[in-house]
Amino acid sequence: MNVTKKRKFDFNDYFEAALYILAAVCFLYFLPKGNKPKIFQPILIITVLALIKVIKNILKLDFFPALRFSMLAFIFVAMFLANEFDFYSLIPGLDKIEHLFSGVILAFIGLVVFEYINRNERSLKISPSTKLLFSLFFSIAMAGCWEIYEFTTDHLFGLRSQNNSLLDTMTDVICGTVGAIIAYIYLRYNNSKKSNSNH
Incomplete structure (x- = not known):
C-alpha cells in the first residue's frame, strides 16, 4: 500500500x-x-x-x-x-524600495532562467560562478529594459513614470543594480555553504 x-x-x-x-x-x-x-x-x-x-x-x-x-x-x-493603500504619499522613497526589491527578484529569476535554459544539458559542467554572474547581469539588464519601457510609454502616451527626470531614471537603475548585487552576494554565500557541507 x-x-x-x-x-x-x-x-x-x-x-x-x-x-x-x-x-x-x-x-x-x-x-x-x-x-x-x-x-x-x-x-x-x-x-x-x-x-x-x-x-x-x-x-x-x-x-x-x-x-x-x-x-x-x-x-x-x-x-x-x-497602490491599494496609497502608501506612496506616506513613504516618499517607496518607489525606490520597489526597484531595490525588483533587482533582488530579477536576480533570483535569472538563476531560474539559467537552470531552465540548460535543463537538458546535464552532461555540461557549468561552474556555479557562471550561473551567479548570469543572474546578476540578467537583473541589471532587466532594470535597464524597464526604464526603456517607461521612457517609451511616457513619450508615446504622455505618462509621467519617469517624472521627466534623468535623476529619477538613473536612481531607479542604481536601486535595481544594488538589489541585484545583494541577491548575488546572498546566492554566492548560499553556494559556498553548500560546497563546504558537501566536503
Whole structure:
C-alpha cells in the first residue's frame, strides 16, 4: 500500500494565503463604495498570484524559498501598500524600495532562467560562478529594459513614470543594480555553504 506524504505548509504558503485573503477583504470593502481602481486592484493581485503558479506548473520551474518570498513581498509592497493603500504619499522613497526589491527578484529569476535554459544539458559542467554572474547581469539588464519601457510609454502616451527626470531614471537603475548585487552576494554565500557541507 502506497502512502503519500502530504507536503507541509511553509511560511511562504501562509504568506500567499494571507495575500489572497487580504485581496478578498479589500475587494469586499471597496465594492460598496464603488471605487473602481480599488476594486480592480485586488482582482489584479489575485490574477497575478494565480498566473505565477500557472506559469510555474506549466514550465515546471523550481521556485526556491527566497525567490518565492521576495515575489510575494514585492506584491505586498507594490500592489497592496503602494497602490491599494496609497502608501506612496506616506513613504516618499517607496518607489525606490520597489526597484531595490525588483533587482533582488530579477536576480533570483535569472538563476531560474539559467537552470531552465540548460535543463537538458546535464552532461555540461557549468561552474556555479557562471550561473551567479548570469543572474546578476540578467537583473541589471532587466532594470535597464524597464526604464526603456517607461521612457517609451511616457513619450508615446504622455505618462509621467519617469517624472521627466534623468535623476529619477538613473536612481531607479542604481536601486535595481544594488538589489541585484545583494541577491548575488546572498546566492554566492548560499553556494559556498553548500560546497563546504558537501566536503
